[in-house]
Amino acid sequence: MKMKKSENQEKKSNISVEISLDENHVPDRLEWSAPDGGINHQPTKAVMLSFWDETKKEALRIDLWTKDMPVDDMKIFFHQVFVSMSNSYENATSDKNTAKLIREFAETYAKASEIID
Structure with a gap:
């Protein structure tokens, strides 16, 4: 059957x-x-x-x-997670202003953690 x-x-x-x-x-x-x-x-x-x-x-x-995860790689990983979160947040909510704030935080974090100048 x-x-x-x-x-x-x-x-x-x-x-x-x-x-x-x-x-x-x-x-x-x-x-x-x-x-x-x-x-x-x-x-x-x-x-x-x-x-x-x-x-x-x-x-x-x-x-x-x-x-054995290098600390410098962990800093980059966190930065990329923050940027990815801003994109996901914007896609999920269409809230461009808050997504922009998350991206700005990601850039501030990158400078503070010395992964960018």
């Missing part, structure tokens, strides 16, 4: 992060995969992942970095 595919059947996708820990439970190696995007076991030095808890109206976060 053939089963008819449901018209409402949703496609699912998976993104995963694999964390290798040292003897002190500190991340030693991070790899992420997004098979639908062609990414499998891609090494990375840091990851920031946020989830929205609608019931509690709060962000739940996972921030991880390897013990």
Whole structure:
């Protein structure tokens, strides 16, 4: 008997992060995969992942970095996250003024952390 595919059947996708820990439970190696995007076991030095808890109206976060993540790279990573947040915020809300404030903060941060002059 053939089963008819449901018209409402949703496609699912998976993104995963694999964390290798040292003897002190500190991340030693991070790899992420997004098979639908062609990414499998891609090494990375840091990851920031946020989830929205609608019931509690709060962000739940996972921030991880390897013990050998260079501080200068971490500063650049944060700067790029701030810029990306401003773009995401503007796309999600169409609030150009607040997005501009986030971008200005990102530039102020970049100067304070000495990643730009």
